[in-house]
Amino acid sequence: MKLLRHLFAFYINSSIHVALAVVALTFITVLEYGITISTQLLMFIFFGAITGYNFVKYAKIAGLHHRHLAHSLKAIQIFSAICFLILLFAAFHLPLKLLLIAGCFGVPTFFYAVPLIRHKNLRSLTGIKIFIVAFVWGGITVIVPITAAGADISGDVLLTFFQRMTIVVALMIPFEIRDVPYDALNLKTLPQQIGVWGTKMLGEGILLICLVFEFLKENTDLAYLSSLFVFSVILGGLLIISKPYQSRYFASFWIEGTPILWWILYVLLKNTQVLG
Template sequence: MIRFQTFLDFYIKSSIHVALSVYALVRMTHFMFQIPYDEPMALFAFFGTVVGYNFVKYDALARAKKNMMRKELKIIAIFSFFSFMAVGFYFFKLELVTQLVAVGVLIMTLLYTLPFFPNQKNARNWAGVKIYIVALCWVGVTLLLPLVNAHQDLGLDFFIKCIQRFVLVFNLILVFEIIDLTNDDPHLKTVPQQIGVKQTKILGLLLLLPFYFLEFLKTNFIQKQLVVNLILVVLLALFLVFANEKRSKYYSSFWVESIPILWWLMVILL
């Protein structure tokens, strides 16, 4: 049991789980727009997420040369290095225009992590901005990049999916912000800090309505997708309603981040 928990902790801390969520959303984009499996794009997103998230999480810790998590951090650093090599390999297999868009997403990630202006904090610490930057990065990586790489027209369906994908990620982050409420710096001004936990849950539940009903406006409408989306909405609503500061770390970092993976698996099965 202890070994399994150690493995699970490493699996989460090394960002493999969140990377699988991103991979699942890329595959969802392929399915929704009837794009054949694009391996370079999907694996670029997977390994890029590993590198990006580990950089965001451990950059300050590594630069400060703290002893906390020393052995584990070294293993994660080695894993991140090989992931970085994989990112470079798959990057050069993408279309030129996709590479340019990917660089734009990278700049957003760096802006989120590093302080670019003198005497200023990074965007991660800008009051109330974090949730929007993260959601936009996820939309860019899981929706825009796959479509650009497949030379798809960015028409009405694309904009509908942008809104839906943004709402999905926004709600996932809301659960994290509720659970981390007692530990977050008050200056971050997360959504629960600004409007309270109850109002945050109401906001998230209300946002699930356009997420679901926008599906009817698609030109390439698939009826079975309504069933899958309904299950997704119910699951996300339940996780949102039952979220609180006393929940286990696995509630958000494992179960909530599993929702995109489950969404993709439901599409495969149905």
């Protein structure tokens, strides 16, 4: 049992879970637009998510305590290094144009942890952290696979991109609420500015906007709309019960796992639709 707890903690702390969520959102785009993408691109997205997240989370800690790292953090460092090598291997098999587009969304991730101006990184800039993450996730899970498939960036695709950004903002809100007791006041996060309840209501409004975006598209997939609605209801319910002092894995497992649930639900509804 102790071994299972350690493995589960490593699964969460090494960002495998969040990387699977990113891949799930990518699969949703693939299914929605009926496109095909390569295994190398999926590898690039999955291992890129692990590398990026672990760099942001642990770079500063490793720099400060390099000689005194806990065994778990050392294991994550080694794992991240292996993931980075696989990322390079996958990138070698992708077109330069696609890598440049992916790079446009990857650069904010780098400067999220590394100082950009006046010894400040993007994380420290007032109130924009949540939107940077949304922009990166939206681009990697919508624009990159659409471009890789050679499809046009149509109005519907742009609506999906903005829709995906709103979803990621809503996904980030429980983390913002969780971090209220620990965030410095100068960060001016959403809960610090409009309160916990106000932030929850903003999240519910964002999910509503996400649903409205779907009705603005020229082509709407009923299975996608239905799965999106159920996903939004579930995430909206989790937003309501979010609180500053959460159970250990409420945000990092349950909230981050909702895109995986959405993808599974979409696949089931899509298959039912085809069989019907």
